[in-house]
Amino acid sequence: MNEPQLRDLVPEVIGVLVRRGADFASAEDAVQDALVEAVRVWPDDPPRDPKGWLVTVAWRKFLDAARADTSRRRREVRIEDEPLPEPVEAVDDTLRLYFLCAHPSLTPASSVALTLRAVGGLTTRQIAQAYLVPEATMAQRISRAKRTVSGVRFNQPGDVATVLRVLYLVFNEGYSGNIDLAAEAIRLTRQLAAMTHHEEVAGLLALMLLHHGRRPARTGPDGRLVPLAEQDRGLWDTRLIAEGIEVLQAALARDRLGEFQAQAAIAALHADARRFEVTDWVQIVEWYDELVRLTDSPVARLNRAVAVGEADGPRAGLAALAELDPALPRHTAAAAFLHERDADPVTAARLYADAARSAASLPERDHLTRQAARLNAQLRR
């Protein structure tokens, strides 16, 4: 059993402990302790029933902790030592855990941290490494989050949309350190999709698969960003892309469109083009129209303007861009790109240099600086 398979069991096991009377925070701690023991013991002595093993060990850890706690406070031990039978479906428990960790009373950062630990089964250290913060900071964030939801009933129905937002945040964090958060987000979204029949869960899963499938081509060997037009499409993971398209088609067939399905449809159209030149920009613009209608998001409008530039020519793209707030992130970069397409390298070079100064990430800044340098070099020739 590999690590992700082991971690797949975490939410079910927490659910069992909660049903037996443990509070969520203690159950979650106990299961983490059991995981540590599993990693230590299983290589030499693999259990026949991994989930049963985890439940037994986690329950024992919970009882030990509860006893230590109660004796410290000189209170009577009231928790039964004998485990109760499991009355409900594991699926319901897991689903409730997703809702609890994405509870609206939590900040996005807290939801993300709690989801990765309680649903994802990652250790605090792994989560801290992934987000480049000290372990003590992440430990505090998680325990505060647990306190915040301590009054929430475990069986309270939740909103899938909040869970999706959390999973999307995790996915967009991408890859830093030893933990591939994008892969982790896909694993969790896959698990959620297997439990629900919500079109947007499928839409988000499709979007993630389609993006992830193109990831190998998105950065060069030296870590630089490779724009879509220049990507080596032979590096795309066709298996992930095919799965993403299949998941998306099944979702779209149910005729309840949402923003993740629309975004996935755009990603699918890019993935469908064997060469950049044969991209179906007209359809992509249509999907951006849907996305703008669904979300009214300025970012969607900005991306739409770039797509319009490809479908109807750079002048049309610039006209669409002119209607948007110039302070939008990546507005200047989009303008630079469209001016270059419009055969105006002088303006484009100036805008690329401007955009580099306001870039939000180092890879983007380096990319935009390179674009400016490339055009300036052409202009000197």
Add this chain to the structure above:
Amino acid sequence: MAKYLLLKHYRGGPAPAVDFAPMDQWTPDEVDAHMRFMRDFAARLEETGELVDAQALRPDGAFVRYDGEGRPPVTDGPFIETKDLIAGWYVIDVESWDRAVQLAGELSAAPGPGGKPIYEWLEVRPFLNDTPTGTE
């Protein structure tokens, strides 16, 4: 071992030893060579066990201060055109001041136009220790 900050400035410090054009005026190959150098520098520090942290800062931001009970903090800036603007830093943990100076000297030799060193001024600052070092 002692910790030092190698501070990079967008602007500020002594007068530039060599006046070079902004990076968007370099050739793409020169830009690539510079970025490769910076990446290799951090990787090398990591290999020698001397790297603690490396961060880059955006040029925007603002000065902020308390403005009295019940009032929101006052902000001033951004001062993107200010004379002294920090661009980023390396925190290193090294044997001596001399080693810190040696490393700053290497970083300052990052290649610029024509592949020649840019002779950039870097500020090297020792950290104050947490623990008193004197004997009782």
